[in-house]
Amino acid sequence: xxxxxxxxxxxxxxxxxxxxxxxxxxxxxxxxxxxxxxxxxxxxxxxxxxxxxxxxxxxxxxxxxxxxxxxxxxxxxxxxxxxxxxxxxxxxxxxxxxxxxxxxxxxxxxxxxxxxxxxxxxxxxxxxxxxxxxxxxxxxxxxxxxxxxxxxxxxxxxxxxxxxxxxxxxxxxxxxxxxxxxxxxxxxxxxxxxxxxxxxxxxxxxxxxxxxxxxxxxxxxxxxxxxxxxxxxxxxxxxxxxxxxxxxxxxxxxxxxxxxxxxxxxxxxxxxxxxxxxxxxxxxxxxxxxxxxxxxxxxxxxxxxxxxxxxxxxxxxxxxxxxxxxxxxxxxxxxxxxxxxxxxxxxxxxxxxxxxxxxxxxxxxxxxxxxxxxxxxxxxxxxxxxxxxxxxxxxxxxxxxxxxxxxxxxxxxxxxxxxxxxxxxxxxxxxxxxxxxxxxxxxxxxxxxxxxxxxxxxxx
Numbered sequence: 001x002x003x004x005x006x007x008x009x010x011x012x013x014x015x016x017x018x019x020x021x022x023x024x025x026x027x028x029x030x031x032x033x034x035x036x037x038x039x040x041x042x043x044x045x046x047x048x049x050x051x052x053x054x055x056x057x058x059x060x061x062x063x064x065x066x067x068x069x070x071x072x073x074x075x076x077x078x079x080x081x082x083x084x085x086x087x088x089x090x091x092x093x094x095x096x097x098x099x100x101x102x103x104x105x106x107x108x109x110x111x112x113x114x115x116x117x118x119x120x121x122x123x124x125x126x127x128x129x130x131x132x133x134x135x136x137x138x139x140x141x142x143x144x145x146x147x148x149x150x151x152x153x154x155x156x157x158x159x160x161x162x163x164x165x166x167x168x169x170x171x172x173x174x175x176x177x178x179x180x181x182x183x184x185x186x187x188x189x190x191x192x193x194x195x196x197x198x199x200x201x202x203x204x205x206x207x208x209x210x211x212x213x214x215x216x217x218x219x220x221x222x223x224x225x226x227x228x229x230x231x232x233x234x235x236x237x238x239x240x241x242x243x244x245x246x247x248x249x250x251x252x253x254x255x256x257x258x259x260x261x262x263x264x265x266x267x268x269x270x271x272x273x274x275x276x277x278x279x280x281x282x283x284x285x286x287x288x289x290x291x292x293x294x295x296x297x298x299x300x301x302x303x304x305x306x307x308x309x310x311x312x313x314x315x316x317x318x319x320x321x322x323x324x325x326x327x328x329x330x331x332x333x334x335x336x337x338x339x340x341x342x343x344x345x346x347x348x349x350x351x352x353x354x355x356x357x358x359x360x361x362x363x364x365x366x367x368x369x370x371x372x373x374x375x376x377x378x379x380x381x382x383x384x385x386x387x388x389x390x391x392x393x394x395x396x397x398x399x400x401x402x403x404x405x406x407x408x409x410x411x412x413x414x415x416x417x418x419x420x421x422x423x424x425x426x427x428x429x430x431x432x433x434x435x436x437x438x439x440x441x442x443x444x445x446x447x448x449x450x451x452x453x454x455x456x457x458x459x460x
Contacts, residue, residue: 057132098128166196185209216246234265268298284318377409411441427457
């Protein structure tokens with residue numbers, strides 16, 4: 001303020017004079033957008049404040065408060081926190097320095113009383129908005145409590161006040177990443193790495209933010225550097241494997257997953273991913289090995305992934321490998337099988353029986369499925385098809401009609417029923433079934449089949 005008094009002009013007048021000069025002198029060269037920035041009220045206020053010296057980031061204390069703080073610090077040095085808290089609570093008041101509130105909040109923080117600490121830090125920054133240490137500790141608490149939306153403005157304030165060290169930027173990156181703002185997370189982590197290139201956590205955070213933005217090549221390059229420095233870290237190999245998958249390099253990812261297992265860092269999920277890669281690459285025996293190891297690795301075995309893999313293997317014609325996987329599940333995890341899982345396994349058995357030409361075994365398995373669940377339309381349709389192949393038309397129709405009474409399977413059951421009638425030369429009887437199937441579930445192939453049956457029926 002001394003500068004302003006020397007010229008005997010108010011702060012506001014200085015700002016107005018400045019902007020008058022700027023807008024008059026450069027109005028012909030500035031774009032409308034640039035002029036709107038100069039004329040913005042917030043910008044004008046900030047510029048006017050720039051005539052003042054920067055306010056300190058620590059609140060002042062009175063002589064009395066200095067004496068009080070000496071007593072408090074003495075109690076803290078003696079580890080007499082309870083007495084220190086009592087005195088600080090006594091000294092607290094709306095007029096008291098924010099240092100009093102800050103010190104009380106610090107003790108709460110040290111005592112793991114996070115909610116109380118955050119509340120008092122908030123009081124401190126409301127009293128003194130440029131209290132950088134209070135903003136920083138408030139941000140730390142919110143990060144620790146996983147309240148990242150609250151942590152972001154507190155940590156950002158620290159940076160605005162000139163306290164942007166590596167820890168603050170690193171925590172900002174973590175908070176942004178946790179709120180799925182991955183571009184901002186990348187920027188914050190880059191600043192943290194710039195200031196502290198030796199902390200691997202910041203580089204890991206940067207790599208994850210790159211991965212989430214689908215910048216897979218950058219993620220691979222960064223993890224390669226990290227792996228070169230510390231090749232024994234499984235998490236680095238896993239992160240790079242995920243990036244390889246993003247680059248559509250599954251076999252490179254598989255190499256990483258295998259190496260992670262040798263390092264002792266494999267998880268059930270990583271082994272399942274390895275199995276999926278091997279299935280897609282046609283390496284069915286290796287895929288089954290990976291799924292079996294995944295189940296052994298899991299503390300709480302979930303069989304859905306292995307069941308799904310077995311279904312995929314059957315569609316790929318890998319019946320030997322399917323049988324090995326199904327047998328292992330039945331033998332080692334029988335006590336974990338619920339009715340739905342048993343049905344899935346029995347259906348797989350039925351498909352294997354069909355593939356091996358064991359028709360009676362197929363029928364036995366399917367009948368067992370129907371005993372477990374009389375409303376399993378898929379099993380009823382398969383039983384109908386089996387009976388049709390065996391020449392028992394009456395029994396086949398019985399199963400198809402049962403399946404058609406189940407809404408989900410009505411269309412498919414009627415198509416199968418119609419096909420059986422056509423096979424037996426009953427074209428006219430098949431037409432209403434096919435028309436009903438098309439009403440329920442229109443399909444081009446069924447429509448074409450219906451038209452062919454109608455043409456044949458007209459010639460009979």
